[in-house]
Amino acid sequence: MWWTRKRSTSREAAEAAAEAAAEAEEEAEAKAEAESLATMSKHRNAYILMGIGGGALAAFGLAAISGIFAPVFFALVLTICVHPLRIWLEKRGVPRGIATGSVITAVTLLLLTFGYAVIVAFGQFTELLPQFAPQIAAFGQDVADWLTSLGINSAEISAAASSFDPATLIGFLGGIVGGLTGWITILVIIFTMLLLMAMDAGFIPTLFRQLYPARPLVVGSLVAYGHNVRRYMVVTTVLGLAQGFVNWIALVILQVPGAFIWGLLAFICSFIPNVGYFLAIIPPIIFGGLVGGWPTVIAVIVVYGLINAVIQSIIQPRVVGKAVSLSQTITFFSVLFWAVVIGPIGAILAIPLTLLVRLLLVDTNPQMSWIRPMIGELDETKAIMAQFDAEAKAARKARKAAGKAAAGRTGGGGGVEGTPEPATGAPAGAATGTTT
Template identity: 75%
Template sequence: MWWTRKHSKPTEPADAGDDGDDGSVPTETVSEHRNAFILLGLGGAAIATFGLAAIAGIFGPVFFALVLTICVHPLRVLLERRGVPRGIATGSVILAVTILLVGFGYLVLVAFSQFAELLPTFSAEISAFGQEVAKWLATIGINADELHNFFANFDPSSLIGVLGGVVGGLTGTITFLVIIFTMLLLMAMDAGFIPTLFRQLYPTRPLVVTSLIGYGSNVRRYMVVTTVLGVAQGVVNWIALLILQVPGAFIWGLLAFVCSFIPNIGYFIAIIPPIVFGGLVGGWPTVIAVIVVYGVINAVIQSVIQPRVVGRAVSLSQTITFFSVLFWAVVIGPIGAILAIPLSLLVRLMLVDTNPRMAWIRPMLGELDEAKEVMAEVDAEYKAARKTRKAEKVRSNSA
């Protein structure tokens, strides 16, 4: 194994055991400047992070365009294999992405207009509900004066303005759209040269080419699978909320679709509005029903189906995944939470996948296949040992 290679002999080896293991601990050659290199790396990472935050308005849409280009690249390959000219294939790719973006934008506008009509209808109920929550918090010793004052003077138009700013920050600004469509056009044209460039680069940089191809495949699988399952999740939630007669069912179904791209946190964001509006019209029975429905759907789709379909496309631990959402949301804004997985995979590509000396850290990041096999073997050994001890105990008692 890799941890037994090229290690110096210990100066004072331990006594050999019955199994022939001398108990020695392998050592490794450590550079005398390793700590300085670590500090330099951390400093460079901090500078890069602040730099990305400074250009978040540009970096976010550019990377989003890159992800979209990666996702639709198989369409280009399919068309070119069928003899379609490269120019027409490029135009088809751009048209497909444009249709998807325009369709999603239309759904967002419909949902936002419905929400603008829905909120004033329940403004009195929301205000009363908020004041009741504030009183309940006061009974358990939590000062909620600000919350009480907010709901006492609740104005639906102010909340609509805030949400409009959020939606505009995600999808609506002219700069955002111009950058996305311009980069889509340019990346779609440049993508036609990528296979040839990879073939030329492979003889001299095989690991780089293999890592880039793997990154594109992993990002594509993750985004496509998440999109398909997110659509299914949103539709099922929409139908369930319609059955439960929760106001704004379409809005919350669309919200569930968008939040499906946010690992770990998205579920809790998506469930809050239907709980609130369900409680306003149906009380606690509707609230419990919404929690159960969302919990079952989330458990089946995101905890059972998605990991099996995505497989090893996202070899990141749960801790790193959760931290990635928080980190990228802070660095480049709300779109960073949606693109957290592709962004983290890009960082892993640059620091680990293309560096053969960093292969040892892969299990620490989330590639746990070998670790799971070792754990299964150890568990089997412990189980066999327990059975042996139990059998010996039975024989000794019978004797």
């Protein structure tokens, strides 16, 4: 009917107008993006300097509030690590409030267990150090004499060696542990943030679903960040416990004093990439050398080297996988950088902090995808390298085969050297007849 045709015509016109408006909007966005890229290309150096200045200002700001930022971020990492427990409980019908309480209880028990272990280790250390104070002082004097024999004749070295008293370490460590005001403040911040973050975490899945249609890249990057941090921290914790336990048993067998202390130190240092191994091995080497001499020192080095090679160099990379797509250079620099900015806990949280910076600057910015291979995502790079290696290997084989063929043509002929080959199709005995 005529009114049906009129209605369909108006609907088609509306759809055409909507399509035209959408195309115009896309063209406007593309034009604005092109203009912004052109502007950035004109002032690239200025933007780079502004970025460096902003990064330096942010680093100084974090250093100024490190007393607050470090425990808050530590609470965030703990919340991320225990979030699957909440999901598991809620899927089985546990009320959200009980799930939140279970998460807080689990984290609190973990922290209390670790704190108790630290207190026990500190008590053992305060008892152990006075027993070996004379040997440690003598060792310091031997090091000073050795430096003097190498030509480093300094009165300051001799004075430091003669005035060194290992008992002063007890007072120093006691002052650190005895700063109850600072520790209580940190613990209050951690537990308060854990409580608040655990309650807010119940809304995270719904918030992600709500935000995904508008910002899919941001939601995907946040989910990937949580997964990567959780995988890295949980795997490092489990492997660190195994590493510390094995080191403890090995040091007990080797009769190194303070085996439990050094096993706990190995567990803590397992969270510090590249540097933690060297920090963990120095004390057992010293105390092993004091009681057993060089054989014990060599045994400690061998045991620690084997355990570190198996756990941190073989098992951990395969289990963690792509959770930490950072190059070795960036990983080492991040340990040093965050240790300077927010203190010793920065070295332990260096990987999660660096992944957070990567989330803000790279993962949520489509224009920065080109930098991913440069900071550690090397899957495509490794495939290209394998292809180049295969092509180079094939080229070497081809050159080798061509060289053999050329050598066969110049030195061949099957008779006296330098005798010309018979013409194609000539009788087999023709060449023999000419040579005779």
